[in-house]
Amino acid sequence: MINYDCGSNEEKCPEIVPEEQTGMTQEEQEWGLKKEPRPPVPKYVFGVIAAVILAVFLGGSLWYYRTSVLPEKYYQRASAQFKLENYSEAYLLYEKVLRLRPERKNILYQMAFCLEKTGKTDEAISYYEEHLKILPGDGKALIRSGWLYTQKNNFEKGLPALKEGAAKLKDPYAWALVSEAAIKSKNIETAVEALVKQTELFKKPEQVLTCSKMLMDLGAWEEALKGYERFSALAPDDRRGIHGANAAKAMLGWPTDPKLVIRPGKSIGTIEIGDTKEDVKSKLGSPEAKEFRKVGGKSILADEYAEIWTYSKTMPKRGLRIIFLNGKVREAEARSGEYKTETGLGLTNFLLPKNAKRLEWRKDGEGRSVVCLAKGGGLTFYAAGLNNDGTDARYRKLRVHKGNSSIDSVEGFSLLELFN
Secondary structure: OOOOOOOOOOOOOOOOOOHHHOOOOHHHHHHHHOOOOOOOOOHHHHHHHHHHHHHHHHHHHHHHHHHHHHHHHHHHHHHHHHHOOOHHHHHHHHHHHHHHOOOOHHHHHHHHHHHHHOOOHHHHHHHHHHHHHHOOOOHHHHHHHHHHHHHOOOHHHHHHHHHHHHHHHOOHHHHHHHHHHHHHOOOHHHHHHHHHHHHHHOOOHHHHHHHHHHHHHOOOHHHHHHHHHHHHHHOOOOOHHHHHHHHHHHHHOOOOOHHHEEEOOOEEOOEEOOOEHHHHHHHHOOOOEEEEEEEOOOOOOOOOEEEEEEEOOOOOOOOEEEEEEOOEEEEEEEOOOOOEEOOOOEOOOOOOHHHHHHEEEEEEEOOOEEEEEEOOOOEEEEEEEEOOOOOOEEEEEEEEOOOOOOOOEEOOEEOOOOOO
């Protein structure tokens, strides 16, 4: 603190001088404390501000009404007309919605449908395609646009769209449109594919039967067979399924009589591996001949006794030789071409090149003979006296057995003997 000497005067100077008063006279200090009066605001300014606020409010309200409220009103009215199938009125209202709110792209499908129903095909296709740019996976739009293209005989664009849409919807009626267009365009492959999908998806037997008949007409016999089998599953008491299946099998060259069907490793006709002697008698009657032999060769069954029953005269064209071990059917063989697997493989065609892939292996032997094992095992074919190209033979027979090999011999008498 600083002390100031004021002479003889007993009054002392202030010990601290305020900064704001330093170097200022009292008049100046009083002047600094005075406030200048503000000029009054004209009344018209408040009016202008109020007018601006009102204009902004009204403009915003009008904008909201035109872009939100009014389009929604039009949309509600359009939807009501659409449900009433008043497609012309609905389209005009949808058009107003889109004009007021261009971003409202979710109504393009409805607009396209309205145009389609009013006969404006080209415009409808255009709107469907605009819709598909936004939702490329919309199955309904794909179906509608594809169908319109096919109605204009533009199958190059129409069929792919129809197929894609039907695959997404998994609807048999959508596949029905595909098959109809494919048949019209003579695209048999696509028609068959679409009809197969229908036989898989339809729930009513008559619909499945109709599709199966159409497959038969197209020459798709294997696919038709599956259709008839599904019909029989849906209507087990209706014989039409069995008749249709047999017709398809006949066209395929497959056996139609259960008594002539080979199930590799399991059965031939009515005789099943594992049947007892009594079972066989009940099915085929008493045999014409019986042989008792001991199994020889390198078989794991060597030294066991086998009983062989022969049926030929009592079963013309489908004779059998049945081999029993321990009182049960172990193997059975036939020389008749009537016996075939469920898929038509038999003595008449196992040598053909087209069936080579259906064989596990093929081994050539002496005297122009051959042994073949069917794919999956359980069925062996034998042939001797092959022709020059190996597609046919003078002597043939087949053996149904377990696993990949059959019994080789019994006391030196080969069960594989082709001429016995």
